[in-house]
Amino acid sequence: MAETTVTELSESLRQAIAGLEASEGLEQVGIVTRVGDGVAWVHGLRHAGYSEVLEIETKTGVVEAFALNLMEDEIGAVLLGSDQGVAAGDRVKLKGEVLSVPVGEELLGRVVNPLGEPLDGGPAITTTQRGLVEREAIGVMGRKSVHEPLMTGIMSIDAMFPIGRGQRELIIGDRQTGKTAIALDTMINQARQKTGVVNVYVAVGQKLSKIARLVERLKEEGVMDQTIVVATSPSDPASLLYLAPYAGTAMGEYFRDNGGHALMIYDDLTKHAVAYRQMSLLLRRPPGREAFPGDVFYLHSRLLERSAKLSDELGAGSLTALPIIETQAGDISAYIPTNVISITDGQIFMETDLFYQGIRPAISAGLSVSRVGGAAQTKALKSVSGNLKLGLSQFRELASFAQFGSDLDAETKAQIGRGQRLTELLKQPQYQPMSVWEQVVSIVAVSQGYFDTVPATKIKAAQDALLSRLWAEAKEQMRTLNKGDQKFGADEKLTHLIESTAGEIAKEFAE
Known part of the structure; x- marks a missing residue:
């Protein structure tokens, strides 16, 4: 009886509460x-x-x-x-x-925290629009396949692992192997080639001194006025480190949705996952592998799926992502690296051994891949770089094999010699991105045998001499080649000019 009374009482209380007319002031x-x-x-x-x-x-x-x-x-x-x-x-x-953040062109040239508040000592930022920090990715019908190139200016990437607008290409490697340098050169190249691509650099838990140096360099190179830097330091709360990539993406999406092109750089998502693990454990969520929560894959997949090439109906804008992951002793089979590799459209693997051998950028030809970039590569580069990756991988195998035996046949010696010249050619100093015509001419000179008489140690000098002479004598033809819209060899006059000049330079530097 009492049980019925309690049930009736709670039911009547519920009805009475539901029937209350709440005042607007409550x-x-x-x-x-x-x-x-x-x-x-x-x-x-x-x-x-x-x-x-x-x-x-x-x-x-x-x-x-x-x-x-x-x-x-x-x-x-x-x-x-x-x-x-x-x-x-x-x-x-x-x-x-x-949660939302300010978005718009007012943020260009500024350093902000994940809430859109300035960190550069400049005036407060007032924007007319705000973007949702968490937003659903564009559906399949709102997308278009990746077909426009995003030139990094780094020859080994543009030739062997090309990146297209709307692609997600992971940069992965141990600490101090030049991961941020690749991202920085790509940002600089957008300004030098006047591509109109807006850069959004998201620093997750990076030292403030490092961010300050990066911003200073961007200002020196004239890139800062088309860049937004979203900065968090190790001393910031985990919540801000967790929000930084999402907030940066919201800022990049503004340009994508208005028909523009933006480049997202997340430096790095390993620290992002660690910040999320810290938050999840404090929120008493059950830990899984390596103490990460069960939804750590979704953490990164929902972030990176927002990068896309939009369909013509939606304005044909694009958001390209270059996430960075730091590995421990080259272990790319750890939890977070395998997660992000499976989410992205390819990866550029930085090798410590190559870095210490002086081969920089230290990109591994065997472990790196671009799954969709081939469709976006310029015709000029595609026509000359087809066998580059295979040739380089074969050379590295032959070179290790050649250490054991001195009796090599002439063909193997020639292949090793060309591989050494190619390795030297692909070395590139930081802050010196190359334009399309420079890359095409350099690859032709080495891969098609015009520089076979030049010793490997003199390849960079011969390359500089070739580029200087062609620019001095045939500026207009080089500008035409720089558009990259026709295969190398289509213009016989231009092809003959490059080949004959390469032959002349080779004689000057021959042994």
Whole structure:
């Protein structure tokens, strides 16, 4: 009998509450029950949504947080800043909006944090539009296959592992192997070649001194006015490190959605995953492999799927991604590296051994691949670089084999000699990206045998002499070749000019 009474009582209470006419002045309020390590647990606020912004009223002012754990009677919220002023008993209100950041051209040339607040000492940024930090990726019908090249200016990448606009190409390798250098040269090349591509560089937990040097270099090269830098340092809360790539992507999407082209660089997603692991463990989520939470794959897949080449109906804009992953002792079969390799459209693997041998950029020809970039490669480069990757891989095998025996036949010796010249040719100093015509001419001179008489040690000098002479004597033809829209050999006059000049230069540098 008593049980029936309790049931009836709770039912009548529910009906009475449902029938109440709430005044407009009433608002939902929660209470902080406990706080620590950047995470606040809030009782109440049953209608809070995932990633919704909460306002915690502390003694020193309002501190914002966002909801990540939604349970029946409690919310796990991550603070967007320090937790020093937040204490148990503080009132919490719903802001009624999900996380968003300022987007627009006003951000160009600025260094901001993941909330869009300036870090460069410049004036406050006021934009007319905001972009959602978490946004669904464009569907299949809204996309177009990758077909336009994104030139990095690095010969070994543009020739062997070309990147297209809208592609996701992973840069992976141990620390100090030149991963950021590749991303930086790609950004510089966009300004030098006047491609109109906007760069968004996201630094996740990078030293502020490193970010300052990078920004200074971008200013020197005249790239900063078409670049947005989203910076977080190791001393920032894990919440900001977690948000940085998503906030940067929202800023890049603004240009993509308005018919422009943007390049995203995430440096690096290993630190991003570690920050997310820290947050997840503090939110009491069950740990999995390497103590990462179960949804760490989704963490990166939902981020990188936002990079795409849009269909003509949506404005034909593009967002290209160059995520960076740091490996430990070259182990690309670890958890996070394998996750990101399976999400992206190819990877550029940086090898420590090559780096210390002085072969820089230290790109491994065997382990690197571009799955979709071939369709986007310029006709001129495609026509001369077809056998480059195979030739280089074969040379490295032959070179290790040649160490064991001195009796090599003439053909093998010639192949090893050409491989050595090719290796020398692909060495490239930092901050010196090459244009299309320079790459085409250089590859033709070495791979088609015109420089076979030039010793490997003099290849760079011979290359410089060849490029200088062609630019001095045939500037207009080189500009035509630079467009890259016709195969090498289609213009017989131009082909003869390059071949004869290469032959003359080879005689000057011959042994």
